[in-house]
Amino acid sequence: xxxxxxxxxxxxxxxxxxxxxxxxxxxxxxxxxxxxxxxxxxxxxxxxxxxxxxxxxxxxxxxxxxxxxxxxxxxxxxxxxxxxxxxxxxxxxxxxxxxxxxxxxxxxxxxxxxxxxxxxxxxxxxxxxxxxxxxxxxxxxxxxxxxxxxxxxxxxxxxxxxxxxxxxxxxxxxxxxxxxxxxxxxxxxxxxxxxxxxxxxxxxxxxxxxxxxxxxxxxxxxxxxxxxxxxxxxxxxxxxxxxxxxxxxxxxxxxxxxxxxxxxxxxxxxxxxxxxxxxxxxxxxxxxxxxxxxxxxxxxxxxxxxxxxxxxxxxxxxxxxxxxxxxxxxxxxxxxxxxxxxxxxxxxxxxxxxxxxxxxxxxxxxxxxxxxxxxxxxxxxxxxxxxxxxxxxxxxxxxxxxxxxxxxxx
Amino acid sequence: xxxxxxxxxxxxxxxxxxxxxxxxxxxxxxxxxxxxxxxxxxxxxxxxxxxxxxxxxxxxxxxxxxxxxxxxxxxxxxxxxxxxxxxxxxxxxxxxxxxxxxxxxxxxxxxxxxxxxxxxxxxxxxxxxxxxxxxxxxxxxxxxxxxxxxxxxxxxxxxxxxxxxxxxxxxxxxxxxxxxxxxxxxxxxxxxxxxxxxxxxxxxxxxxxxxxxxxxxxxxxxxxxxxxxxxxxxxxxxxxxxxxxxxxxxxxxxxxxxxxxxxxxxxxxxxxxxxxxxxxxxxxxxxxxxxxxxxxxxxxxxxxxxxxxxxxxxxxxxxxxxxxxxxxxxxxxxxxxxxxxxxxxxxxxxxxxxxxxxxxxxxxxxxxxxxxxxxxxxxxxxxxxxxxxxxxxxxxxxxxxxxxxxxxxx
Numbered sequence: 001x002x003x004x005x006x007x008x009x010x011x012x013x014x015x016x017x018x019x020x021x022x023x024x025x026x027x028x029x030x031x032x033x034x035x036x037x038x039x040x041x042x043x044x045x046x047x048x049x050x051x052x053x054x055x056x057x058x059x060x061x062x063x064x065x066x067x068x069x070x071x072x073x074x075x076x077x078x079x080x081x082x083x084x085x086x087x088x089x090x091x092x093x094x095x096x097x098x099x100x101x102x103x104x105x106x107x108x109x110x111x112x113x114x115x116x117x118x119x120x121x122x123x124x125x126x127x128x129x130x131x132x133x134x135x136x137x138x139x140x141x142x143x144x145x146x147x148x149x150x151x152x153x154x155x156x157x158x159x160x161x162x163x164x165x166x167x168x169x170x171x172x173x174x175x176x177x178x179x180x181x182x183x184x185x186x187x188x189x190x191x192x193x194x195x196x197x198x199x200x201x202x203x204x205x206x207x208x209x210x211x212x213x214x215x216x217x218x219x220x221x222x223x224x225x226x227x228x229x230x231x232x233x234x235x236x237x238x239x240x241x242x243x244x245x246x247x248x249x250x251x252x253x254x255x256x257x258x259x260x261x262x263x264x265x266x267x268x269x270x271x272x273x274x275x276x277x278x279x280x281x282x283x284x285x286x287x288x289x290x291x292x293x294x295x296x297x298x299x300x301x302x303x304x305x306x307x308x309x310x311x312x313x314x315x316x317x318x319x320x321x322x323x324x325x326x327x328x329x330x331x332x333x334x335x336x337x338x339x340x341x342x343x344x345x346x347x348x349x350x351x352x353x354x355x356x357x358x359x360x361x362x363x364x365x366x367x368x369x370x371x372x373x374x375x376x377x378x379x380x381x382x383x384x385x386x387x388x389x390x391x392x393x394x395x396x397x398x399x400x401x402x403x404x405x406x407x408x409x410x
Numbered sequence: 411x412x413x414x415x416x417x418x419x420x421x422x423x424x425x426x427x428x429x430x431x432x433x434x435x436x437x438x439x440x441x442x443x444x445x446x447x448x449x450x451x452x453x454x455x456x457x458x459x460x461x462x463x464x465x466x467x468x469x470x471x472x473x474x475x476x477x478x479x480x481x482x483x484x485x486x487x488x489x490x491x492x493x494x495x496x497x498x499x500x501x502x503x504x505x506x507x508x509x510x511x512x513x514x515x516x517x518x519x520x521x522x523x524x525x526x527x528x529x530x531x532x533x534x535x536x537x538x539x540x541x542x543x544x545x546x547x548x549x550x551x552x553x554x555x556x557x558x559x560x561x562x563x564x565x566x567x568x569x570x571x572x573x574x575x576x577x578x579x580x581x582x583x584x585x586x587x588x589x590x591x592x593x594x595x596x597x598x599x600x601x602x603x604x605x606x607x608x609x610x611x612x613x614x615x616x617x618x619x620x621x622x623x624x625x626x627x628x629x630x631x632x633x634x635x636x637x638x639x640x641x642x643x644x645x646x647x648x649x650x651x652x653x654x655x656x657x658x659x660x661x662x663x664x665x666x667x668x669x670x671x672x673x674x675x676x677x678x679x680x681x682x683x684x685x686x687x688x689x690x691x692x693x694x695x696x697x698x699x700x701x702x703x704x705x706x707x708x709x710x711x712x713x714x715x716x717x718x719x720x721x722x723x724x725x726x727x728x729x730x731x732x733x734x735x736x737x738x739x740x741x742x743x744x745x746x747x748x749x750x751x752x753x754x755x756x757x758x759x760x761x762x763x764x765x766x767x768x769x770x771x772x773x774x775x776x777x778x779x780x781x782x783x784x785x786x787x788x789x790x791x792x793x794x795x796x797x798x799x800x801x802x803x804x805x806x807x808x809x810x811x812x813x814x815x816x817x818x819x820x
Binding site for chain 2: 014015016017019020021022023024027028029030033051052054055057059062063066067070074075076077078079080081083108109111112115119120121122123126137140141143144145174175203206208242243244252256257258259260267269270273275276277279280281282283284285286287288289
């Protein structure tokens with residue numbers, strides 16, 4: 001092939017758009033991100049974001065831990081480190097899960113774990129099963145790799161496992177992406193019976209399960225349930241290399257998000273590929289940050305989990321009470337047992353996208369539910385976050401939301 | 411399609427390998443990483459790694475900066491932050507480059523910049539032009555996206571621009587990946603005349619230039635040359651949105667690598683897509699780390715650059731002197747003007763891969779040059795790093811290397 005070159009004088013502006021990959025054309029600005037821009041007016045009460053409560057951050061503990069690790073490790077705390085992650089942190093995670101550090105990969109936030117798993121698993125056109133609705137950020141991570149999404153219906157107990165069987169029979173799926181605890185966006189929790197059934201079914205059909213569990217430790221009511229990962233391990237006699245569940249969790253919701261420390265637990269063939277993928281993606285998660293987290297996991301983390309779940313429990317109950325007080329009876333809502341979110345379903349004729357503008361006029365904001373559906377739909381749904389709201393904001397905000405919805409219903 | 415399910419009792423071990431993407435099959439454990447494992451015996455003098463000198467890290471400044479930003483920003487230093495990056499840091503970078511913060515994306519180490527640029531630019535089969543040899547880590551970042559590499563020959567002044575013209579004519583390339591300053595692995599620097607010619611040619615053929623410049627500030631001898639990015643900006647009258655050079659640099663080699671803070675400068679259509687790619691890849695670079703770096707750029711960074719380049723200059727001159735003293739005259743070596751590496755070419759009959767084992771027996775290690783060639787070759791080359799070596803290590807190590815090479819030549 002010979003490429004003809006225009007003369008130097010002819011040089012036109014570079015057409016950057018024509019040089020982008022087809023993969024890039026699958027990427028879009030996050031719908032939520034655009035929504036958050038609208039809602040970030042100073043006098044608007046926003047239930048739209050999903051920010052952990054900053055006033056609960058263990059700021060002084062982080063300060064002390066940073067100081068401690070700089071003394072304890074010296075320049076090593078600031079040097080390049082291994083791709084797999086800081087060994088004491090991986091050991092702590094592995095010990096709690098009954099696995100080895102070789103089954104644990106530290107990642108730069110759960111989001112990186114989702115991206116790298118998408119990268120090593122998804123071929124263009126592969127079927128990925130997702131809950132309807134599901135976490136928008138996961139869709140954003142998987143999307144560049146060109147999956148074909150198939151939705152699994154959900155109800156108040158999470159994934160409908162009867163429906164799942166039909167979906168598995170009708171599709172040769174690569175993996176099922178699930179958030180069993182206090183799901184983002186719905187706040188729902190998958191029942192124990194369904195957890196077992198989901199694992200049996202996926203194992204039978206040779207479909208991996210990607211369990212995303214950022215909120216699992218933040219249960220403020222009800223009984224703790226075993227993770228899919230734990231149940232999957234049980235099913236194969238405790239052998240992590242035969243567990244078909246890949247587990248992702250994070251220190252973002254229990255300690256702080258800004259250090260970007262999370263991890264993936266999986267069978268060695270998955271972890272080994274993940275290490276290679278991560279090496280190409282960012283070499284390793286920042287050394288200092290991993291050491292800070294490792295310094296906090298023994299004492300600060302358990303205390304912090306107690307504080308956070310107690311606070312979120314109060315806020316969730318408060319928001320649910322105000323919803324019952326101020327919202328039309330036709331509005332359905334979930335009652336979360338943990339986590340940061342609840343979900344509302346409005347009468348069918350209301351579209352929550354235009355409703356948002358009306359709500360912002362009344363100085364309250366939420367996230368319309370539609371972007372959480374991989375295949376669209378959910379136009380009459382919305383997500384509310386209570387994690388960083390004060391009692392006054394909850395009262396005033398839900399009252400204003402009630403007025404907005406009533407006006408729209410008329 | 412209907413998928414047949416075996417009965418529950420039939421369940422076999424999960425065949426993870428068969429579930430991996432074809433993209434995953436393009437990833438491999440880094441050759442260097444495997445080599446480093448061999449060379450990490452405690453009594454071996456290793457010139458193999460590419461670690462910045464840890465004894466020069468501004469440990470106390472980082473400690474103070476961490477403390478300062480936790481006070482100054484409070485919980486915001488530990489909260490989620492914007493994908494684009496910490497604005498004061500982007501402003502500082504933009505001001506120095508004569509561009510706007512909208513042309514700057516903060517990334518989690520240069521490696522992430524390379525990965526995300528590969529992700530948004532490379533379609534499977536796209537021609538990517540690379541120097542021969544080139545930085546191995548870049549190949550690792552691009553590789554999963556399935557590029558077709560075409561090598562551009564280099565000599566002691568870097569990329570041979572006469573040869574480049576032929577390469578551009580013969581291939582419809584997407585971008586040229588170049589490290590003009592103190593290249594990894596060779597330590598060579600692209601001459602000013604060739605910089606201009608390279609830009610003219612690539613602009614003529616509509617080929618982007620990805621300039622990787624982690625070492626640019628670490629010049630210890632000779633005259634500073636303008637970056638390709640700066641020259642590219644000049645060519646289009648200072649309009650960053652018409653510059654066909656994408657620039658990547660890092661604080662890893664000038665401040666510390668363990669915080670993983672680097673950046674990309676490019677035209678807005680590239681940055682906008684990069685933001686979307688980064689959002690899916692890790693949401694944002696750790697907040698605290700960006701704030702720490704921003705705290706250090708005014709006072710500590712210039713002082714640190716002086717310290718580091720002075721030290722590396724001494725080490726480089728020392729190593730070159732010992733090479734001339736202890737190595738056979740047949741061995742060719744580069745004489746770097748900055749950075750961390752030099753490159754040696756041995757007589758053609760010597761293969762540096764088996765030579766490494768013989769060198770390790772004599773308690774010295776290097777990296778064989780072959781993995782740095784995208785298309786193979788360079789069997790008689792090696793990379794040596796002087797950045798973290800003491801005078802004694804340099805004397806003893808180069809003497810042992812000389813003995814190893816002489817023994818192999820006999």
